[in-house]
Amino acid sequence: MEREFEKGYIKKGPWSSEEDEVLLEHVKKYGSRDWSSIRSKGLLPRTGKSCRLRWVNKLRPNLKTGCKFSAEEESVVIELQKQFGNKWAKIAACLEGRTDNDVKNFWSSRRKRLERTLARTPSPPFKQQKNKGKDMLILNNNQVKVEKVPERGSNKLEENLTYPISYMGNKEVFNMINLSDLTKSNYQNIENDLNTVEVEVTPLHTVPSFESSSGYNFPLLPESQMDFSLFPECQNLVQEPFDSNFMDMFEQEKCSDCVWSQKLETKLPTLGLEGNSQSTNSNCFFKDFPTEIFEYFEDIST
DNA sequence: AACGGAGTCAACCGCATTAAA
DNA sequence: ATTTAATGCGGTTGACTCCGT
Known part of the structure; x- marks a missing residue:
């Protein structure tokens, strides 16, 4: 206890009700600022940061403490x-x-x-519906080839051209885009520089995914195995049945449940390409896939 | 009753930004 | 204009509780 009055001592850990009272008193007198002066005045052996945090998170008036999110x-x-x-x-x-x-x-x-x-419930991701995405091919060099894209307004992508992919999807819910939903409005600066063009897609048909702590977007389970009561926002987005045999396209033994779980543990699914352990983030889903993976997509859309 | 997994919460840390000297 | 201190923010962790086995 005497330690608290030693010079340079900084207390950490849970706050006592006495400390809360001192802090409240200080805020009453001086307002919610000058946090550092609480320590320099010898009122509490806490850092200004710690005092502010306590106030903001626990002592501030009108906080809904102890009640769950509606x-x-x-x-x-x-x-x-x-x-x-x-x-x-x-x-x-x-x-x-x-x-x-x-x-x-x-x-x-x-x-x-x-x-x-x-x-x-270890389960592989799923492939795009075979009858989908015929308008575009995803090539094995991180490019898309546009064969036919529906017209929307006056914007129309030129057919039979290839465009590089730098980004697809969005962070929260993403995957296996129905490529026919692409329009030119989703392409930015496409005429200017094909090497740096950004492809941004707002898919109409999506498969829910989650972002692992490594930032990797990862497809979720087929809806039959999902508990959507936990993720209501995903439910509306699942409009197509899934093909749960997606993983068959990859080497079976390397993509067994066991390996799959290991991938989750390591936070980086390598999809059977163990040597390739590049890091990735949510903003470059396709870009950071090993390029070999795109070979499989070629098949789907032909 | 003991144990372990899951969920919740409070508080810390490091870094970024802003304000003051 | 530069440095330093204060504040704000997001990520993370660890303690605690609850619940099922």
Whole structure:
């Protein structure tokens, strides 16, 4: 206890009610600022950062402490996360009585649940419907070949040209795009520089995926195996039946459940290409696939 | 009753940004 | 204009509780 009054001592860990009182008193007198002065005045052996955090997350008035996120709050978080990414403070600002920490905790436990759901039922991803995507081929050099793209307005991609892929999909829900949904409006600067063009797709037909902690977007289970009560926002997006034999396209033994689980453990599914352990992130799904994988897609669309 | 897995929550850390000197 | 301190934010961790076996 005497330690608390030693010079240079900084207390960490849980806050006592006495400390809370001191902090509240300070805020009452001086407002929610000058956090560092709490320590320099010898009021508490806590850093300014620690004091601010305690205030923001626990002592601030009108906080909804101890009550779970309502269904409405959940859908707001899901929607805003899709929109802004992991900008928890920004998202929390739209929810009365919730802190960025609350939102962050909500999201990460939701994500953990999602990852566990997948890990519990090892299952391969699924291939695109064979009758889909005939308008484009994904080539084995990270390029797409546009054979026919539906017209929307005056924008129409030239047919029988190849375009490089640098980015496809979006962060939250993504995969196995129905390529006929592409329009020129999704291509930016396509006339300018074919080497740097960004391909951005808003797929109408999607398969839910999750982003592992490594940032890798990974397809989820066929809907028959998914518990959509946990991920309601995914349910609407699944419009097509899945082909659960997708993995047959890859070498069976390397993609066994066992290996699949290992991939999850290592956070980096290599899809049977063990030597290739490049890192990847959610913004470059196809780009960071080993190029060999694209050979399989050629078959599908022909 | 003991144990382990899952879920929740509070608080820390490092880095980025902003404000003050 | 530069440096330093304070603040803000996102990622992570560990303690705790709950629940099923």
